[in-house]
Amino acid sequence: MQLEKIKTIDFLEDHLINMSNMKEENIALSSTLNNSEESTPKFKEVTHESRESLEKILSDVAESNTNSEVTHEKSDSKETIDGKYATINFGPTHPATHGIFQNILKVDGEKIISSEQTVGYIHRAFEKLAERRPYNQITPITDRLNYCSSPINNMGWHMTVEKLIGVEIPKRVQYMRVIIMELARIADHLICNSVIGVDTGALTSFFYPFSEREKIYELYEEVCGARLTTNIGRIGGFERDFTPTFHEKLKNFLRTFPKAFEEFNSMLERNRIFMDRTKGAGPISAERALNYSFTGPNLRAAGVDYDVRVMQPYSSYEDFDFIIPVGVNGDTYDRFMVRQEEVRQSIKIIEQAYKNLPQGDYKADLPEFYLPPKEDVYNNMEALIYHFKIVMGETEIPAGEVYHSVEGGNGELGFYLISDGGRTPYRLQFRRPCFIYYQAYPEMITGMTISDAVLTLSSMNVIAGELDA
Amino acid sequence: MGKIEDLEVINGEGYQLTTLDKAIGLARANSVWPLPFATSCCGIEFMATMGSMYDMSRFGMERLSFSPRQADLLIVAGTISKKLGPVLKQVYEQMSEPKWVLSVGACASSGGIFDTYSVLQGIDRIIPVDVYVPGCPPRPEQIIDGVMNIHKLVKNESSRRRYSDEYRHLMDTYDIDIDKTGENE
Amino acid sequence: MILTLTKLEKMNNDIILSRIQEHFSSDVISSEVNFDILTLEISASKSYEIIEFLKNDEILDCSFLTLLGGVHYPEDLNREFAIVYHLHSWRKDFRLRLKVFVPAENPSVRSIVKIYNGANWMERETFDFFGIIFEGHPNLKRILNMDDMDYFPMRKEYALEDATREDKDDRFFGRSSN
Numbered sequence: 001m002q003l004e005k006i007k008t009i010d011f012l013e014d015h016l017i018n019m020s021n022m023k024e025e026n027i028a029l030s031s032t033l034n035n036s037e038e039s040t041p042k043f044k045e046v047t048h049e050s051r052e053s054l055e056k057i058l059s060d061v062a063e064s065n066t067n068s069e070v071t072h073e074k075s076d077s078k079e080t081i082d083g084k085y086a087t088i089n090f091g092p093t094h095p096a097t098h099g100i101f102q103n104i105l106k107v108d109g110e111k112i113i114s115s116e117q118t119v120g121y122i123h124r125a126f127e128k129l130a131e132r133r134p135y136n137q138i139t140p141i142t143d144r145l146n147y148c149s150s151p152i153n154n155m156g157w158h159m160t161v162e163k164l165i166g167v168e169i170p171k172r173v174q175y176m177r178v179i180i181m182e183l184a185r186i187a188d189h190l191i192c193n194s195v196i197g198v199d200t201g202a203l204t205s206f207f208y209p210f211s212e213r214e215k216i217y218e219l220y221e222e223v224c225g226a227r228l229t230t231n232i233g234r235i236g237g238f239e240r241d242f243t244p245t246f247h248e249k250l251k252n253f254l255r256t257f258p259k260a261f262e263e264f265n266s267m268l269e270r271n272r273i274f275m276d277r278t279k280g281a282g283p284i285s286a287e288r289a290l291n292y293s294f295t296g297p298n299l300r301a302a303g304v305d306y307d308v309r310v311m312q313p314y315s316s317y318e319d320f321d322f323i324i325p326v327g328v329n330g331d332t333y334d335r336f337m338v339r340q341e342e343v344r345q346s347i348k349i350i351e352q353a354y355k356n357l358p359q360g361d362y363k364a365d366l367p368e369f370y371l372p373p374k375e376d377v378y379n380n381m382e383a384l385i386y387h388f389k390i391v392m393g394e395t396e397i398p399a400g401e402v403y404h405s406v407e408g409g410n411g412e413l414g415f416y417l418i419s420d421g422g423r424t425p426y427r428l429q430f431r432r433p434c435f436i437y438y439q440a441y442p443e444m445i446t447g448m449t450i451s452d453a454v455l456t457l458s459s460m461n462v463i464a465g466e467l468d469a
Numbered sequence: 470m471g472k473i474e475d476l477e478v479i480n481g482e483g484y485q486l487t488t489l490d491k492a493i494g495l496a497r498a499n500s501v502w503p504l505p506f507a508t509s510c511c512g513i514e515f516m517a518t519m520g521s522m523y524d525m526s527r528f529g530m531e532r533l534s535f536s537p538r539q540a541d542l543l544i545v546a547g548t549i550s551k552k553l554g555p556v557l558k559q560v561y562e563q564m565s566e567p568k569w570v571l572s573v574g575a576c577a578s579s580g581g582i583f584d585t586y587s588v589l590q591g592i593d594r595i596i597p598v599d600v601y602v603p604g605c606p607p608r609p610e611q612i613i614d615g616v617m618n619i620h621k622l623v624k625n626e627s628s629r630r631r632y633s634d635e636y637r638h639l640m641d642t643y644d645i646d647i648d649k650t651g652e653n654e
Numbered sequence: 655m656i657l658t659l660t661k662l663e664k665m666n667n668d669i670i671l672s673r674i675q676e677h678f679s680s681d682v683i684s685s686e687v688n689f690d691i692l693t694l695e696i697s698a699s700k701s702y703e704i705i706e707f708l709k710n711d712e713i714l715d716c717s718f719l720t721l722l723g724g725v726h727y728p729e730d731l732n733r734e735f736a737i738v739y740h741l742h743s744w745r746k747d748f749r750l751r752l753k754v755f756v757p758a759e760n761p762s763v764r765s766i767v768k769i770y771n772g773a774n775w776m777e778r779e780t781f782d783f784f785g786i787i788f789e790g791h792p793n794l795k796r797i798l799n800m801d802d803m804d805y806f807p808m809r810k811e812y813a814l815e816d817a818t819r820e821d822k823d824d825r826f827f828g829r830s831s832n
Contacts, residue, residue, distance in 0.1 A: 092556055093506060095535035100508050100553060120798035121553045122508050125585040127783070128807060128814050140582065147510040163689060191513070210520035217517075227517075228606050229510055293719050293772030306744060402689045403721070403740060403751070414721055416740070429723040431740075439775045465509050468798055552800050586807055586816045587799060 085113055088450070092121050098195055099464030103441070103453075110449040115442040119435075123468040130428040134393030135161050136235055136369065138428070143229040145430060146466040149188035149409040151180045151220065151232045156406035159314060160415040161235050164402045165369070172360035173237045174316040178353045179250070180223065180232060181315075181406075182346040186257075187216045188409030189297075189339040189346075190264075192461040196336055197268055199458045200277050205267045212260050215253050222246040236370040237363030250354060258347055265340055275333060282444040282456025283331040292440040295433050296411025298460055301338045302330030308407040319356075320349050332452075332459040339461075368395045394423055410434050410461055434466040494624040497541070497567070500529040501616075501623065504540035506560065508547025511574035514606040515546045523609035528616060537563035542619060543596075546606075548576035549589045561596045562645060566631045569622060570598045571615050575605045597639055665714075665748045667692040673714055678704055693751040701737075701754045702764040708741060708750070709769055716741040716750060719766075722776035724784040728810045734758040735786055739766075762787035765794075783808035 091102035100121040106113045126145070130138050142153040155177050162169060190209040197205035217227040222245055224232040233239070242250075268274045284294075289302040299306060305324045309317040325341035327334030363370055367386050376383035389395050399421035405414035414431030437460065445453040479486040507515050519525050519533075534540040537560050549557055561570070572592055575581035578601040580590035592598060599622055602615035630636055631647070640647050670692055675682055681700040686693050696704050708716040720740040727734055733755040741750045754763055765788035766773045777788045778797040785806035788794055796803065805812060815822075 092553065093535075093560060095533075120796075120800075121550060121556075122548055123550055123552070123587045123798040124548055124583045125587050125807065125814065129583065129585055132814055144510055147513060207521050210517060211522055214517070214520070214522045227608065228514055288771075290717065291771045293770065311744070311747070400688060401693075403691060403749070405720075412720070414740075416721060416723065416738070418725060427725045429721065431721045435775060435779075436772050439772065584815050584822065586812075586814065590816075590819055590822070 090115075090450075090453070092118070098458060099462055099467065101438075101462065101464065101467065105450070105453070107450065110451075112445050112448055112450065112453055115445060115453075117438070117442065119438070120468055122464045126430065126469040127428060130425055132424060134395070134423050135397060135425070136390065137393060138425070139233075140229065140231045142430075143231055144465050145432065145469060146188070146409055146413070146434070146463045147229060148191050148463060149184035150228065150230050151184040152188075152406060152408050153413060154230060154232050155181055155315070156404065156408070156413055157415060158233055158235050159406065160402060160404040160417055161369075161397070162364075163404050164397060164400055164417060164419060165235075165366070166398075167236065167364050167366055169237065169315075169364050170360045170362075171316065171358045173362060173364065175353045175357050176238060176242065176362065177233065177315050178317065178320070179350050179357075180220075182350045182353075183216050183219060185409055186343050186346050187213050188461070189343050192409075192459070193268075193336055193339050194264075195458050196278070196332065196455065197274070199455050200274055202268065202271075202274065205264060208260070208264045208267075212257060212264075215249070215257065219246065219249055219253065222249060234363070234370055236366035237361070241362040250350075254347070254351055254354070258344075261343060261347075268336070269340065277451075278332040278336060278455060278459070280329075281332040281452040282448060282459065283329050284440060284444050285330060288440065288443065289330060289437075292437060294411070294437045294440070296408070296437075297335055297338045297342060298330075298437055299411065300325065301327035301334035303328060308405050308412050312405070314404075314406060320352050322349050332455050335459045396421060396423055405431065408433060410463070410466065411437065430469055432466045432469055434462050435469070438462050438467060490628055491624075493628055494626065498620040498623040501541045501569075501619065502532050502534045502539060503530050503542040503544045503571075504534055504537055504560070504564070506543060506545045506547075506557065508545075508549065508553070509576070511546035511577070511606045514609060515544065515573065515612065518609040518612045523613060525613070525616070528613075528620070530616065537561075538565055540564055541568060543568065543570045544573055545570065545577045545592050546573040548574075548581065548583060549592050550587050551589050552587070554589050554595050557592065558595050558645075567623075567626065567628075569600075569619055570596060571600050571602065571619055572598045573602045573604075573612055573615065574607060575603055578603060581605060595643065596645075597643055665743070665746045667748075670714060670748060670750060673711070674704070674708070677707060688751070691749045691751050693753065695753045695755065698754045698756050698763050701739075701752070702766060702769075705739065705741070705752070705766050706769050713746075714743060715745050716743045718742040718744060719770040719772050720749070722766075722773050722780065724780040724786055724808070726784055726809050730755075732757045735761045735784055737763055737780065737786060756786065761785060762789055764789050765791040767791055782806070785809070 085106045085108050088105045088107055089102070090105050092100045102118040102121070103115050104118075105115045124144070126141050129141055133141070139154050139157055142157045143150040145153045190213055194206040194209045197203075220227060220230050220232065222243055224230050224239065226232075284298075284302055286299075286303040289299050290304065294302070295306060295308075303326055305326045307324045308314075310324060322345045325338050325345065327338050367383075369390065371390055372380075372383035372386055377387045378384075397419050399419050401416070401418040403414060403416045405412045407413070411433030412431065413433060416427075416429040416431065417425055418427040420426040441457065441460065444456055448456070478491065505512070505515055517523065519531070525531060530542075537543075541564075543561060543564060545557065561568075570592075572578045576583060576588070577592050578598075580588050582605065584590070589595070600615050600618045602611055604611050607615075627633075637647065667687055671682075671685055671694070674694065678696070678700060681697045681704065683695040683697060685695070708714050718741065720742045721738070722740070723738050725736040725738060727736065735756050735758065737754045737756070739752040739754075741752065742748075743750070756763055761784070763786065765777055767777065767788075767790070774792070775797060777791055778794060780786050781788060781791075781794055782796045782799055783806060795801070799807065
């Protein structure tokens with residue numbers, strides 16, 4: 001083992017000297033690698049030979065790294081201090097965990113042997129709370145599940161109730177819902193990917209998408225008045241039609257956002273440091289992911305193309321033409337790339353929906369659940385009674401049980417509603433994708449280093465509100 | 470002979486005459502290092518406040534300190550459940566003097582819409598709070614307003630506050646032992 | 655390895671019901687269709703075998719466990735707790751709901767963690783909320799609530815609010831303080 005160690009040091013020294021000699025070519029080559037394939041290289045001196053030799057150097061260094069890993073593995077249990085593993089408390093308040101969850105890691109040096117999770121630090125008893133509240137008052141609770149993309153949760157809940165009542169929603173409402181849901185998906189994926197950048201050390205890639213998210217917040221504000229926890233839409237449609245300002249802002253967004261997004265993308269997608277850190281970090285195979293009931297971008301990164309929008313289309317998703325991006329290994333880089341591509345697909349869907357937005361009413365004819373206009377309330381007895389009943393939460397819903405799911409930012413967000421005919425649900429259970437796939441986290445990080453565990457956690461997009469409900 | 474506290478700030482050619490307390494208060498207020506204890510939705514609005522549109526860096530607060538020992542301001546943003554209460558208290562006790570607490574959002578101030586068995590109805594049940602920012606979630610402008618109120622407190626706080634009886638009594642009501650938690654001179 | 659899901663012939667609920675009944679005729683207690691999803695009530699003793707059959711059968715092929723949860727019906731004596739399994743077959747494109755009713759004196763059912771790993775935390779959550787014991791579960795302890803909590807909060811007899819809070823007066827919330 002001693003001899004092997006010396007060999008790696010010699011190896012590295014030789015190549016470091018070589019690398020400093022080839023520094024200029026390195027700079028030229030790295031700039032060409034970062035640009036797209038079609039652009040011509042900036043430095044005409046870059047020759048085929050120097051590129052080959054650079055690749056050889058990089059692969060040699062990579063080999064020597066793997067050699068050193070082999071020596072580390074040989075010193076597995078016998079040569080650690082005291083022969084025992086160290087226990088590290090990763091959480092609950094930790095700068096790298098975006099949310100409050102605790103992992104107690106057993107490590108051997110830097111390599112993780114096992115981990116034990118504790119969740120529930122933000123358990124707010126949504127399911128019990130929902131049993132107390134009438135149906136239109138449950139929407140603010142669903143907001144706070146995956147709060148990065150709260151319109152999707154709201155729409156999913158409205159669709160569940162509409163399914164139970166059995167009401168037909170106008171086409172215009174369905175297209176409007178699609179636009180809002182895809183905006184929410186873009187917002188969610190922007191946070192997740194910028195936070196992966198932060199955890200690898202790239203702080204600039206956090207600020208750029210956040211200023212784009214402000215534009216999405218302005219769009220929400222035009223419809224519902226709130227930025228984050230939107231309570232958008234109503235059972236039966238929307239509270240108001242899209243205002244002219246909304247149309248203006250949406251056109252502006254569709255014009256400027258793709259370019260800004262590609263700028264954010266170019267910071268990380270082919271960045272050598274980012275790729276080295278994220279490739280191979282926290283992989284999961286497709287079979288294990290299916291067994292753990294993964295859904296969403298995490299499953300698609302593992303290679304399975306399951307998307308609720310395509311499998312069981314809701315709200316006119318079958319009218320739109322989009323592809324489902326799928327990864328290969330299920331590691332952090334694949335999850336990042338799948339989310340990036342999904343943002344592009346979402347932009348495509350919004351463009352199609354906006355272009356073909358049908359004329360019509362922005363609400364269904366649902367007097368028991370949808371507040372009547374104020375002038376009717378003051379003049380018409382029936383409207384007054386409906387208004388009173390809706391606000392006091394005394395409208396009754398038919399009995400039955402329904403399960404409806406939508407494609408949330410993290411996967412299949414499901415609502416299992418059992419109603420006994422009263423004013424509040426008898427039982428409402430949320431199928432929260434984060435809760436279900438976070439169970440696989442110990443399996444994904446076993447054998448990884450602690451820094452890889454941090455990256456895996458942030459790339460899985462675990463939102464504490466959805467985890468604990 | 471007038472009291473020292475009433476002395477005005479006198480600006481002259483190349484000098485300024487003021488009390489040490491004011492100078493220290495000014496220095497402290499413009500470089501508060503926050504510890505973001507962001508739990509849920511208010512955490513995302515806090516992140517938006519740190520972003521480039523509602524820049525917190527202009528208040529000198531861009532250096533987030535996740536270590537309590539190095540932080541001045543504990544920003545509790547989000548719901549605190551009973552399971553997390555002891556953790557929050559431990560983080561607060563670890564902070565070194567002087568320290569302030571900003572409670573962002575309805576959930577941290579009073580439990581918010583979650584009047585349930587698992588949510589702590591306000592963090593002022595376990596730690597003393599200086600400024601409350603209501604909202605669900607509060608807009609970034611409101612969070613900045615809360616921070617500016619904290620600055621007012623910081624500017625006008627006496628540097629001998631931690632030795633006062635009133636402070637000791639406040640900490641006693643929360644069962645926080647200030648002698649044990651490493652109060653420094 | 656990339657798995658692409660190709661949808662084969664559309665299943666309908668009669669085929670599913672008859673296929674399950676031909677293997678487990680005595681254990682399917684009742685069936686109904688709620689909003690296009692076939693809902694079966696199965697007996698608690700055979701729940702593990704039925705779910706294992708559903709996963710491994712080539713015709714039914716329920717490859718995915720969507721949701722697992724509990725419901726409390728305090729008025730139905732001897733059938734107080736229901737455990738509801740939602741299964742989804744991707745290749746055959748149907749969803750299936752299975753309900754198992756257990757009495758309150760002995761609320762226990764066999765755990766399906768060995769069939770679907772994803773059931774691990776869902777069963778812990780159901781235990782945490784209702785107190786239903788899942789036999790054979792590797793780590794059945796509370797997951798979302800505090801470990802030292804001594805009651806099961808989602809049961810209907812317990813109130814939503816914390817019983818020990820003193821700052822909110824129930825009279826102002828329209829609830830009589832009994």
